[in-house]
Amino acid sequence: MADWLQKKGTQKFIKTLGLPLPIPSTLKRQTEVINPENWKGKKILLDGASLGSNLSSILEQNGFATQQGTEPFDALVYDASSIQSIADLKKLYDFFNGNIRKMNRGGRIVILAGMPTDGATLENQSSIEAITGFSRALSKEVGKRGVNVQCLQIENNLAIAHIFPIVHFFLTEPSVYITGQVLQLSSKAVVTENLSLTNSLKGKTALITGGARGIGAETAKVLAREGAKVIVLDIPKAEEDLKTLAASIDGDYIAMDVTDTGVANKVREKCPNGLDILINNAGITRDKTIAKMTEDYWDLVLNVNLKASIQLTDSLLQSGLNEGASIIGLSSISGIAGNVGQTNYSASKAGMIGLMEKAAEIGAAKKITANAIAPGYIETKMTEKLPFFVKEAGRRLSSLAQGGAPQDIAEAIRFFVSPGAKAITAQVIRVCGGSFIGR
Ligand SMILES: NC(=O)c1ccc[n+]([C@@H]2O[C@H](COP(=O)([O-])OP(=O)(O)OC[C@H]3O[C@@H](n4cnc5c(N)ncnc54)[C@H](O)[C@@H]3O)[C@@H](O)[C@H]2O)c1
Incomplete structure (x- = not known):
């Protein structure tokens, strides 16, 4: 759902009523x-x-x-x-x-x-x-x-x-x-190849987990736009969406649950020349306060959001990732600040930051960078199901006073996996409009 305060009609109506609602600036997007x-x-x-x-x-x-x-x-x-x-x-x-x-x-x-x-x-x-x-x-x-x-x-x-x-x-x-x-x-992982701003991902192969919709699908389009060959991975139920997306960007897909231990082998099989970009994006929420949280909610979130990323990253760091590759892990501002009802999710997203820091340390010898991207409130299917006032708080309680779009995360990922960003590694980049939540 689009941010209703961004709609021209709504803004005109609020202005007519003279209400003191702060109307956020319209952001000019790529x-x-x-x-x-x-x-x-x-x-x-x-x-x-x-x-x-x-x-x-x-x-x-x-x-x-x-x-x-x-x-x-x-x-x-x-x-x-x-x-x-x-x-x-x-x-x-x-x-x-x-x-x-x-x-x-x-x-x-x-x-x-x-x-x-x-x-x-x-x-x-x-x-x-x-x-x-x-x-x-x-x-x-x-x-x-x-x-x-x-x-x-x-x-x-x-x-x-x-x-x-x-x-x-x-x-x-x-x-x-x-x-x-x-x-x-820092100079830890800098490379001198193609520092040009255009065509920066030409010749690169990228894997995006959870790529059938939302942030993952948008990222696939943006990486392909800048020249990468993109493989999108998602659950077998999403195969039709994967197929359509892969065809539209001249890419490929893997219909497999990311927790399946055979994923890394499948990726190596699809990428005989190695992988240059790994985006650990697949993620779910199962919210309940800790007293009410069932064991399966806990296990599911930790396994999908974190354990699967650890297994995949670990295996590909050992074999499959090329020299100078880039790894991104989707964290969240909930992983930085914590959130009521999200002990499982916040733990998994803070864990993702730790995973990227360690992967950066291990990967430095091969000039591999690893960074966590922490989205704030982004308008996707994941956030659509939140109650109205939670959504409004997510949007307004930020410096830019509005929610973000999947393409904002996609553009950030696109840049942080490009050769021009190799001076950035082991960092957490919040793409959150300056959310007041957390640091
Ligand atoms: N939308 C937001 O506001 C927001 C904020 C912070 C962090 N994030 C993170 O960004 C990432 C993408 O979020 P989104 O909003 O696009 O979510 P989304 O629900 O729209 O998409 C997530 C995708 O992951 C896939 N997926 C889920 N479980 C999987 C599994 N076991 N194996 C393979 N694929 C699986 C889903 O099928 C779906 O296509 C997630 O990691 C999420 O935690 C999102």
């Missing part, structure tokens, strides 16, 4: 193949330490306008990587206090920060961490105007070529439902 031409001329104000000036030239080469005095801006990029002390933090105040009003609706803010190091003093470490609090608070202040804010903590000496695609993602439509995030960029 609808076609990635084409950097579409972002040419975006006006960006860039300031701060030296990373900023290197970034400025690469942004200009890619068509962004970074000249001063061209406000209103579509984006503000501030390089805060030189901030090491409380006095330095004042630079954030000076830059944003002066410029925040000069932004367009739907704009983007990216703050580049240093990464805490072993040799840091108490003041260094706390000042770097202070930047994350600043950016999260800023995201809550500007979210109602559809403006997103991210903080990227960058390892010293990471090449600008690996930073640029990530900044680009956060400055453009595909990241529209991501805000208030802090991500670490």
Whole structure:
């Protein structure tokens, strides 16, 4: 079901009545193949330490306008990587206090920060961490105007070529439902192949579990759009949907329960040249408070959502995943914050974060990245069955004040499995519109 407050008719009606209902900004979404031409001329104000000036030239080469005095801006990029002390933090105040009003609706803010190091003093470490609090608070202040804010903590000496695609993602439509995030960029798994923004998944083979509908099906379409050969896996009951989807994206399918121990062998059989992208997406809910939860509810959720992903990831890490592959695990903000009636689901989704962290550690030797994507409230069949007020709370209690679409998760997955995102590994990326639930 679509978000009713996003409908033009509803908005007009509310305005006529003069009701104090906050009408969320309409988000501009990615609808076609990635084409950097579409972002040419975006006006960006860039300031701060030296990373900023290197970034400025690469942004200009890619068509962004970074000249001063061209406000209103579509984006503000501030390089805060030189901030090491409380006095330095004042630079954030000076830059944003002066410029925040000069932004367009739907704009983007990216703050580049240093990464805490072993040799840091108490003041260094706390000042770097202070930047994350600043950016999260800023995201809550500007979210109602559809403006997103991210903080990227960058390892010293990471090449600008690996930073640029990530900044680009956060400055453009595909990241529209991501805000208030802090991500670490490191050289652990970077590769130099095809850092180009277009055709980024050409020649890659991807497997998506739970791919017959919802987030999985949308992800299949988006990965195929960018050149990947996609195999969708789902329960035998969903075979007709799988067949139709696979045919529409020139892909393939596996009609098998993900808990079946033969899944990994089947995947290897379907991918004689190995797998480049593994998306652990299949998931279910069986909600009850712990006192009322039956044993089968507990077992089912833990087995489908977590045990099956552990078995598949483990087996494919040993054999089947190519050098430089990418793994994604679908977590949830319920796995980060916990949710009433979801002890089983929250446990499985927190477990998924642990699984991705460990897989990243094991996979690093083969330049394999692994990250958890934690959706917030996304409009799918899974959330459709929730009571009206729970749905409304899920939508409104976020910086962007609305639910997300499956394509928001799909675009995030598409980017985080692309070569341009290889500096991101062992991270949790929330795609939640800045949900007030959890960190
Ligand atoms: N929709 C949301 O708001 C939301 C929020 C947070 C996390 N997530 C997570 O995102 C993922 C996708 O969610 P969705 O909203 O698209 O759900 P969905 O219910 O629309 O789709 C889930 C798919 O998984 C498949 N599946 C279930 N059990 C399976 C099994 N044993 N073997 C193979 N396939 C199986 C289903 O048949 C279905 O096609 C899930 O892991 C979910 O927990 C969703």
